[in-house]
Amino acid sequence: xxxxxxxxxxxxxxxxxxxxxxxxxxxxxxxxxxxxxxxxxxxxxxxxxxxxxxxxxxxxxxxxxxxxxxxxxxxxxxxxxxxxxxxxxxxxxxxxxxxxxxxxxxxxxxxxxxxxxxxxxxxxxxxxxxxxxxxxxxxxxxxxxxxxxxxxxxxxxxxxxxxxxxxxxxxxxxxxxxxxxxxxxxxxxxxxxxxxxxxxxxxxxxxxxxxxxxxxxxxxxxxxxxxxxxxxxxxxxxxxxxxxxxxxxxxxxxxxxxxxxxxxxxxxxxxxxxxxxxxxxxxxxxxxxxxxxxxxxxxxxxxxxxxxxxxxxxxxxxxxxxxxxxxxxxxxxxxxxxxxxxxxxxxxxxxxxxxxxxxxxxxxxxxxxxxxxxxxxxxxxxxxxxxxxxxxxxxxxxxxxxxxxxxxxxxxxxxxxxxxxxxxxxxxxxxxxxxxxxxxxxxxxxxxxxxxxxxxxxxxxxxxxxxxxxxxxxxxxxxxxxxxxxxxxxxxxxxxxxxxxxxxxxxxxxxxxxxxxxxxxxxxxxxxxxxxxxxxxxxxxxxxxxxxxxxxxxxxxxxxxxxxxxxxxxxxxxxxxxxxxxxxxxxxxxxxxxxxxxxxxxxxxxxxxxxxxxxxxxxxxxxxxxxxxxxxxxxxxxxxxxxxxxxxxxxxxxxxxxxxxxxxxxxxxxxxxxxxxxxxxxxxxxxxxxxxxxxxxxxxxxxxxxxxxxxxxxxxxxxxxxxxxxxxxxxxxxxxxxxxxxxxxxxxxxxxxxxxxxxxxxxxxxxxxxxxxxxxxxxxxxxxx
Numbered sequence: 001x002x003x004x005x006x007x008x009x010x011x012x013x014x015x016x017x018x019x020x021x022x023x024x025x026x027x028x029x030x031x032x033x034x035x036x037x038x039x040x041x042x043x044x045x046x047x048x049x050x051x052x053x054x055x056x057x058x059x060x061x062x063x064x065x066x067x068x069x070x071x072x073x074x075x076x077x078x079x080x081x082x083x084x085x086x087x088x089x090x091x092x093x094x095x096x097x098x099x100x101x102x103x104x105x106x107x108x109x110x111x112x113x114x115x116x117x118x119x120x121x122x123x124x125x126x127x128x129x130x131x132x133x134x135x136x137x138x139x140x141x142x143x144x145x146x147x148x149x150x151x152x153x154x155x156x157x158x159x160x161x162x163x164x165x166x167x168x169x170x171x172x173x174x175x176x177x178x179x180x181x182x183x184x185x186x187x188x189x190x191x192x193x194x195x196x197x198x199x200x201x202x203x204x205x206x207x208x209x210x211x212x213x214x215x216x217x218x219x220x221x222x223x224x225x226x227x228x229x230x231x232x233x234x235x236x237x238x239x240x241x242x243x244x245x246x247x248x249x250x251x252x253x254x255x256x257x258x259x260x261x262x263x264x265x266x267x268x269x270x271x272x273x274x275x276x277x278x279x280x281x282x283x284x285x286x287x288x289x290x291x292x293x294x295x296x297x298x299x300x301x302x303x304x305x306x307x308x309x310x311x312x313x314x315x316x317x318x319x320x321x322x323x324x325x326x327x328x329x330x331x332x333x334x335x336x337x338x339x340x341x342x343x344x345x346x347x348x349x350x351x352x353x354x355x356x357x358x359x360x361x362x363x364x365x366x367x368x369x370x371x372x373x374x375x376x377x378x379x380x381x382x383x384x385x386x387x388x389x390x391x392x393x394x395x396x397x398x399x400x401x402x403x404x405x406x407x408x409x410x411x412x413x414x415x416x417x418x419x420x421x422x423x424x425x426x427x428x429x430x431x432x433x434x435x436x437x438x439x440x441x442x443x444x445x446x447x448x449x450x451x452x453x454x455x456x457x458x459x460x461x462x463x464x465x466x467x468x469x470x471x472x473x474x475x476x477x478x479x480x481x482x483x484x485x486x487x488x489x490x491x492x493x494x495x496x497x498x499x500x501x502x503x504x505x506x507x508x509x510x511x512x513x514x515x516x517x518x519x520x521x522x523x524x525x526x527x528x529x530x531x532x533x534x535x536x537x538x539x540x541x542x543x544x545x546x547x548x549x550x551x552x553x554x555x556x557x558x559x560x561x562x563x564x565x566x567x568x569x570x571x572x573x574x575x576x577x578x579x580x581x582x583x584x585x586x587x588x589x590x591x592x593x594x595x596x597x598x599x600x601x602x603x604x605x606x607x608x609x610x611x612x613x614x615x616x617x618x619x620x621x622x623x624x625x626x627x628x629x630x631x632x633x634x635x636x637x638x639x640x641x642x643x644x645x646x647x648x649x650x651x652x653x654x655x656x657x658x659x660x661x662x663x664x665x666x667x668x669x670x671x672x673x674x675x676x677x678x679x680x681x682x683x684x685x686x687x688x689x690x691x692x693x694x695x696x697x698x699x700x701x702x703x704x705x706x707x708x709x710x711x712x713x714x715x716x717x718x719x720x721x722x723x724x725x726x727x728x729x730x731x732x733x734x735x736x737x738x739x740x741x742x743x744x745x746x747x748x749x750x751x752x753x754x755x756x757x758x759x760x761x762x763x764x765x766x767x768x769x770x771x772x773x774x775x776x777x778x779x780x781x782x783x784x785x
Contacts, residue, residue: 524734524777538735553628554629570684
């Protein structure tokens with residue numbers, strides 16, 4: 001069915017415009033229709049293989065104005081990457097502008113739209129008594145609501161979404177076809193008469209949608225754990241102020257100390273618990289509604305004991321579905337008006353992914369009932385199917401000064417609201433499917449000059465997540481209508497992702513390109529910022545297999561095109577017990593003492609650990625102690641020597657706690673002679689002098705600050721030395737350690753003041769969540785003629 005504007009004057013020119021970018025599912029076609037109609041133009045707009053295709057005819061001045069306003073006034077959630085213009089022969093009989101049927105052929109450049117939080121207009125309707133969508137949990141319009149998570153295929157039309165089974169009622173049908181309506185061509189449009197419904201399941205019983213919200217709030221306030229179905233999966237929720245409920249949820253999730261996220265009603269509520277900058281406030285209120293890491297205020301840990309123990313930062317998000325808003329509205333007593341939406345509200349909901357320990361996020365109602373038995377006391381579900389698993393994104397604002405050239409958002413986990421938005425590359429290349437890292441896995445598929453990074457999948461250490469990984473590959477290739485020409489993976493042959501990549505390459509008869517882990521870290525930043533190199537890259541993270549077969553993790557590389565040269569590394573430390581040392585930081589402290597010639601102190605210093613004496617013997621013999629240059633293990637050694645963390649219950653815990661402790665010290669001053677540089681290629685950076693001092697330090701706050709300050713100075717001098725040898729003045733900082741705010745901002749500021757151009761990740765996470773992007777970029781470079 002097409003919609004036509006009123007008859008208009010005879011056209012003088014006719015053009016075809018192909019608009020590429022994020023232009024489907026964001027209200028772009030209705031916007032084009034209204035703009036063309038207002039300017040007296042004839043033609044058609046439709047979803048097509050090139051994004052959105054427009055044929056427009058009219059007076060030259062009107063056409064020129066149309067072109068300007070097309071970019072200047074585009075919908076807020078749209079992103080225009082390019083507009084291709086082509087003159088066409090005039091059609092004198094053309095007198096109307098229409099929205100045409102979508103072109104289902106050759107979907108070569110269409111991109112999926114992103115899920116967004118309810119807009120202000122929808123919230124006004126949601127809380128207006130008498131509105132036909134008053135308190136309807138699935139309200140949306142062309143400017144907001146679910147997109148990616150309910151899309152089965154492109155083009156983005158209702159028939160291709162999980163809203164297809166819901167037939168529009170006459171009132172919704174009129175809105176859908178009314179150019180003046182906010183729901184003009186809103187594909188998920190619905191109301192209580194024709195749309196999805198809520199169901200609350202308690203044990204084997206159910207209640208209808210009329211009572212579901214009120215009963216859910218009652219359960220939460222009584223200390224229950226409720227699984228709540230959202231956009232890309234289910235949350236497990238409880239009252240964050242209820243210590244017993246928080247402890248029970250930790251037990252059910254087998255999550256002893258890893259921080260949980262907190263959902264509050266608004267920024268006024270967040271400000272009671274955490275410090276808020278303007279940038280952080282904007283991130284919290286952005287359409288993506290990510291979890292934002294905020295610095296805690298003093299009363300936070302007293303009020304929310306057990307939510308984020310031992311850390312200086314709290315992950316906070318605002319409601320991002322109408323259902324979430326309604327829970328807070330219910331808790332506030334269903335107030336009239338909108339004032340309550342801007343004032344602090346007492347309800348604080350702990351939110352975590354609804355899944356069994358280490359497994360993927362649950363999306364299916366039946367799976368939730370079976371998989372969450374024994375964890376959730378009730379399930380608040382709905383009958384709109386989730387077609388794409390998509391966890392919450394986690395970000396922090398960059399407080400880096402303008403002198404460093406780095407600002408904006410730093411992605412820690414890229415998922416809902418951000419993925420799978422395309423990342424523009426410097427040039428087109430072959431289609432590459434990159435299978436990512438073992439931990440924090442994501443998949444990347446390139447198409448022309450775009451890279452599409454999947455939402456966060458997780459750690460590939462169990463069968464369920466591995467199935468999700470394979471499903472993610474099929475979904476990404478199907479959604480983008482792109483079949484890979486090259487397969488890329490990590491250099492390590494024993495990783496699941498590498499084994500799957502090898503199998504896919506064999507089955508599809510495609511070339512397989514392996515990419516060293518730290519090379520991929522640097523390449524990911526080069527990809528998103530369209531850098532060619534050669535340049536210097538500092539990769540600091542946990543561990544990755546090096547090209548020499550050893551465990552790397554603190555690397556200084558020269559990267560250009562698809563190749564790299566290892567210019568330097570951290571001085572290796574033994575890894576006592578192999579991978580176990582990453583879970584038990586005291587082992588790295590013992591390794592540091594042994595390297596300092598103080599192995600005799602290990603048994604007494606770590607007497608709380610029964611294996612301490614045996615570990616000292618292993619270090620003496622060099623047995624089961626492979627060397628590693630890992631920066632992550634350097635953090636572990638420092639944390640354990642200072643008594644900050646001896647055992648880690650989750651990845652990166654020791655480093656996060658060490659950063660939090662250092663935040664409490666006013667001045668970061670590096671230790672004189674706390675590090676040394678030696679050699680040429682490789683240029684080794686040795687922090688043993690610093691570790692020797694920390695072994696005697698009695699003030700852990702001062703020690704943590706000293707560690708960070710000396711690390712910042714040492715890494716900066718290391719880069720300067722490599723620059724002196726190579727002549728390169730452009731630097732990329734990447735790897736999970738650069739999620740540490742003190743380190744990333746400190747090194748960037750130090751190098752910038754010394755005349756370097758510094759680049760850091762902004763569109764993909766600097767940790768292993770961005771590895772797939774780097775793998776894809778390297779494979780493209782190597783695969784191009």
